[in-house]
Amino acid sequence: MLKLKEIKKAYKKTQALEGVSLSLGPGVYALLGPNGAGKSTMMNIITGNLKPKSGQVLWKGEDTEKLGRCFRRILGYAPQQQGLYDVFTGRRFLSYMAALKEIPPSRTHAEIERTAAAVNLTAKLDKKLSTYSGGMKQRILIAQALLGAPELLVMDEPTAGLDPKERIRVRELLAQEGKQKVVLIATHVVSDVEGIAKEMILLKKGRIVAQGDPADLIARFAPTGTMEDVYLQLFGEDETDGQTYPR
Numbered sequence: 544m545l546k547l548k549e550i551k552k553a554y555k556k557t558q559a560l561e562g563v564s565l566s567l568g569p570g571v572y573a574l575l576g577p578n579g580a581g582k583s584t585m586m587n588i589i590t591g592n593l594k595p596k597s598g599q600v601l602w603k604g605e606d607t608e609k610l611g612r613c614f615r616r617i618l619g620y621a622p623q624q625q626g627l628y629d630v631f632t633g634r635r636f637l638s639y640m641a642a643l644k645e646i647p648p649s650r651t652h653a654e655i656e657r658t659a660a661a662v663n664l665t666a667k668l669d670k671k672l673s674t675y676s677g678g679m680k681q682r683i684l685i686a687q688a689l690l691g692a693p694e695l696l697v698m699d700e701p702t703a704g705l706d707p708k709e710r711i712r713v714r715e716l717l718a719q720e721g722k723q724k725v726v727l728i729a730t731h732v733v734s735d736v737e738g739i740a741k742e743m744i745l746l747k748k749g750r751i752v753a754q755g756d757p758a759d760l761i762a763r764f765a766p767t768g769t770m771e772d773v774y775l776q777l778f779g780e781d782e783t784d785g786q787t788y789p790r
C-alpha cells in the first residue's frame with residue numbers, strides 16, 4: 544500500500560538518504576537506526592513535510608504529492624515531541640487537529656473520546672496541556688494521529704518518556720492498529736517493537752542495511768542472541784548518545 548521508490552535527500556553537505564526503497568502492506572514496521580541514520584528525514588518525506596531530492600512516495604499506486612489534501616485523511620503522524628499549544632486543553636488540541644484533518648464536525652466528539660480513551664487520557668481531556676507530564680504529552684500526540692482512523696500511521700519514537708505501564712499500553716495499541724493498517728514506527732528501543740513488528744527495517748547512514756522478520760534477522764546476524772544483539776552487531780560502534788537500551 545505504501546511504496547518508497549529510490550528516495551534521496553541531502554541537506555547541504557549531508558547526504559541523509561541515499562536511495563531508500565520500501566514496500567509496506569498492513570502490519571507494524573519498525574524503523575531502527577542510530578542517531579543521524581535518517582529515520583526522521585524518511586518519516587518527514589513520507590508525511591510530506593519534506594520534499595525528497597529525487598524519488599517518489601506512493602500510496603496505493605498514487606503519488607502522495609498528487610493526492611494532496613486527500614492524503615491528510617489517509618495519514619496519521621505522531622512526530623517527536625515538540626512545542627504543543629500549551630494554553631489548549633487536550634480536548635481543544637484534539638478538536639483543532641480534527642479540523643485540520645477535515646473530520647466532519649458531527650464525528651469530532653466521538654473521535655476525541657475514542658482516541659483519548661485509547662491512550663488513557665479521558666480523565667485529563669479538559670486540563671491544559673501546560674499541566675501535562677512529558678508522557679501525557681506524548682500520548683496526546685499519539686491520540687491526534689489516530690483521529691479519523693487513518694490507514695497509515697507514522698510514529699516517531701512513540702514510547703519516548705512513557706512509564707512502563709503506558710509503554711505496554713501503547714505497544715498493544717499499535718499492534719492492534721497494525722492488524723489492518725500500515726504502522727511505521729521509528730525507535731531506538733528494540734524491545735518496544737520486536738514483539739509486535741512484522742518487519743524490522745534497519746537504517747544506517749541513509750541506507751537500508753537489513754530488513755526482515757525479527758526471527759530471520761536474529762538467525763542471520765546473531766544466531767545465539769536477541770534482536771538487541773542484531774542491533775548492536777549492525778550499529779554498535781555508531782551509537783554515540785551514551786544511552787543504554789533495555790531488553
Ligand SMILES: Nc1ncnc2c1ncn2[C@@H]1O[C@H](COP(=O)(O)OP(=O)(O)OP(=O)(O)O)[C@@H](O)[C@H]1O
Binds near residue numbers: 555558577579582583
Ligand atoms: N535540517 C537539517 N539540516 C542539516 N542537516 C540535517 C537536517 N536534518 C537532519 N540533518 C542531518 O541528516 C542526517 C539524518 O538525520 P535524521 O534526523 O533524519 O536522523 P535520525 O535517524 O532521525 O536521528 P535521531 O535518531 O537522532 O533522531 C544527519 O546527519 C543529520 O545531521
